[in-house]
Every structure is written in C-alpha cells, then in structure tokens.
Amino acid sequence: MAEMAVTAALRPCSGVSPAVSGTSHRRRRPAAWRALAPPPPHAGLRLSSPAVRVPRAASSAAVEDGSSSNTDTVPTPKVIIDQDSDPDATIVEITLGDRLGDLLDTMNALKNLGLNVVKASVCLDSTGKHIKLAITKLSTGRKIGEPELLEAVRLTIINNMIQYHPEASSQLALGATFGPEPPTELVDVDIATHIDIYDDGPDRSLLVVETADRPGLLVDLVKIIDDINITVQSGEFDTEGLLAKAKFHVSYRGKPLIKALQQVLANSLRYFLRRPTTEEGSY
Template identity: 75%
Template sequence: MAVAIASCGRSVGFYTNLKAIEKQPIAKASFFTCSFGADPVQGFRIYSKKRLLSSDGRLVLQASPSTAVEGEKSPETDEVPIPKVIIDQDSDPDATLVEITFGDRLGALLDTMNALKNLGLNVVKANVYLDSSGKHNKFAITKVSTGRKVEDPELLETIRLTIINNMLQYHPESSSQLAMGAAFGVAQPSQQVDVDIATHIRVHDDSPERSLLYVETADRPGLLVDLVKIITDINIAVESGEFDTEGLLAKAKFHVSYKGKAIIKPLQQVLSNSLRYYLRRPSTEEASF
C-alpha cells in the first residue's frame, strides 16, 4: 500500500520505507492527540507499499483485560493487551502530551524518549499512574527549536510511527494487536479490518466559529497526514485535533472551519463523502505502472 504524506494543504511527494525508523534507537507504545499548524519539517518521510488491511474479515474490538498491580508479571498465557498511544494537543497550551499504555508490560520507556529526542524534541517525563486498563506513562513534548508544542502534522505522524516502531521492537508480542505489525512486526495481527465496517465519520457544530469532525478507521502508516491533506484540499481549515491509535484502529477528532465559520450541512456532506472515498479506495502498487 503506497502511503502519501503531506503537510496541511500541500503534497510533499516522497517515497521511502518505515524501516528507516527502525535504524533509530527506539522503544515501545501506541495512542495519539494533536493540533496542527504550518510549521514545515524537512526529511523523515514514511511510506509502505505493503497492504496492511484486508476486506476478508471483520474487526471485533474487546476491552483490554484487567492488569496486575505494579511489579507483578503477566503470565505468558494472558491475552495480549491493546496498545494505545495518545498525543494530546488540547490539555496544555505549550506542550504536546503523550500517553502510552500497554497493559502492565511497559517499563520506563527511556528508549522511546531517546528516539523522540533524536527527532529534535524535548521530552520531559511527567507521571505514571495505574488503573484497570494498566500502567499509563505520560510525558510532555516540545520542539527544541521553538520550545513550543509540535504543530506540524508530518512531524506528529513521525512521532506516532516512531513510538509504534519502538513498541514492535521492544514488545514484539504487540505486533499481533497493531496494524503496522502486518508489515513490520514478528506476528500478523490476530484480526483483520474490513475498512467499510470499521470506518465511521461524523460532523457536528461545536460553536458558530467551528465544527467537530470525528473519524474512526483502520490504521496504517501516514494516515494522520493524509486525513489533514484531504480536509484542507477542499478548503476546510484544520485548527486543532486529536489522533488516537488504539490497536488496529485510528480515531481522530479535528476542530475544523470554513472561512472562520462552522461548516454548513452541504459542506459537511462533501467532507464526509471525500473522506469515505479516500479511506475505502483500493491501493495500487507502484510496480503496476
């Protein structure tokens, strides 16, 4: 599956492979939240020619099992928990917050933080807390060059894929629960996603000045940047957003507007149709041309 990565409203036009990330010192995780700006980022483009998804099966999501308290080790027979990476742009005006969960299997994530530092980011460990879904590691990220949160969707996607790549390397069992595990993990995902069944799109007004767009679909490399490009290509502004990777699915929430106003119903339908067409269209291998 060829995946295009573009910044807001413009195509970047590059082809490489997610394996490029694997050369970096990396660690573990997956769930995501963010807002977007026009800050350009050079380099680090990610593509995959291999189809990650199949329309032969349906995805049945299950809640992550309850995990043991800190210090206890999960038996090997336990069900592998669903990896989650959250990159949150809304909670802090000055920093991008990252939360990583993988049951009770995560360590200190020092390798993950070092990999993010190699992308020109400041990473400050915030806190760790436990609940029924496991251990949640939360830390803040800013750009070294500006001291501010990350606003470029291309760099945000690079952050997301770096974290997932670390998860695959340091927790190979996670590949059975991650879409990227189909191409880059040691085990194929235990379930396959039917995009028609998995894709859900909703738009509603949040205020007179903006609307909320919700997208849930099958995950794959480059998805975040592609979604932003599709939205901006029809002249809709993406003001901020949240992108959550949860196992095989990606769940996005975007604050959007048209000429400084909430999106009217006819344009909401155009936006929804454009996204559905893009998310469901078949991919074509580059070698077929």
C-alpha cells in the same frame, strides 16, 4: 535550549484521556497547529515540512524495564496524541496493560526527531499503566505543529513498543510494517470507517473519524481536509490496536461547516479511506 529533567512517579490515574463525545471539547483551549495554506484567521496545520525518518529502537531483544509478560491475553495497545489539552506541549499517552517499562529508549528516539520530553508521568488504573509525555520541539520549545512530525512521533512510539513488546505486534495494524508478526485478523475498512461531524460552538465544528489504521494516516487525513480548504485548528489522534480514531476541530473561514460542506468533507474522507491504495493523482 537546556533540556528539562524528566521524573516519573507511579500514582493512581485521575482524568486519563477520557473518551470524547461531540461536546466534550468545548471547554478546551485551542491548540496552535500550523497553517496548511496561506494563513487563515485561525491557526491550522502545515504540510510543508520535509519527510521525517522514523528511528528504530536500539535493541529488539530487551524489555525496557527488564521484565516481560508470559500471559496469554495481550492487552490492546493504545497511543494517544493530544494537541488540545496543553497549549504549550504535545501530550502523548501510551498504554499496554501493565507491560510498559519506563520507555527510556522511546524518549531517546524522540530526541532523534528533534524533540524534547519536558515532562513525564506514570499512573495506574483498572486498565493498566498509563505513561504520559509532554513533548516540545527542541528548536522552538513549543508544541509540534507539523502533521508529518506528529505522524513520525506516533510511528516511533509504536515501533519501539513492538521492539520491546513483540507480543503487541499482532495487536497493531502497524505490526505488518514494524513487527515480527502481522495482525492475525484484518479490519474490513468499509465496516470500520465511521465519519461524524458536529457543531462545536460559534466558530468551529468537530470532525470525528474512525477507520482502519495504517502508516501515514494522520498526514493523509489532514491533506484531504486541506484539499477542500477547511482549516484544522486542533485535535487528537488515537491509535487503539487495529483502529485509528481522530478528532479534529475544523472551520471554514473562521466559521463552523455548513451542512453542504460537511457532506463534501465526509464524502471525500469516505472515498479515500475506503480506497487506501488510490494514488494521489487519481484522487
């Protein structure tokens, strides 16, 4: 498959990933995430793909645009993986104040995962520079469906961000894994974890999870949901500094979750998230 040339133009931001409330997803088109279990009536996520190696950046010394910032205040790094807004591509938005370069090394690292950046845009607003990438799989030309690959995309972008902007390391939970400087403050998981479930139309519910970030969190969340036979139709996964925020459209046999099942799901997630070292066999 031929790769599309990527051009990025600097422009004012308009509608850059607004914060999601319990009803703001209703007008969005459902994304085609792959099924976790035998295919239910609606498309969902799949967890059967092999482990994906996260490539490292080519250089840890240079900044991609050839510049660096010496200001004392480091902005909060943000990586948003959006499966809702585009039916044909996975949208990734990256923000680090005004410090980001063109992310050419990041795009090359994504190609090593078997992905193609079909479109890139850069815009500015009061919070800084926002870089948006539309990503598809090279093998199919379609958006990413496997949660393992989505997590590999997230870790690849964060790894490259830390490599080229090491000052961001202490602002990210994953700085302890990828970066030269771990976070100076640890997040209390009990305090940081919030789980809410809302009705979101006649055939689905909206699950909102906020918790302390860690590697593999996206895959873990999807597996917990799948373990109680709930289907993830689409969603968004945001990394904001030390925290992770997930918004999943979920259903049970093509219907919204009833109150009893909502409670089971919330309890399962809360139990796992507050015990991040619990082995899978004891869960």
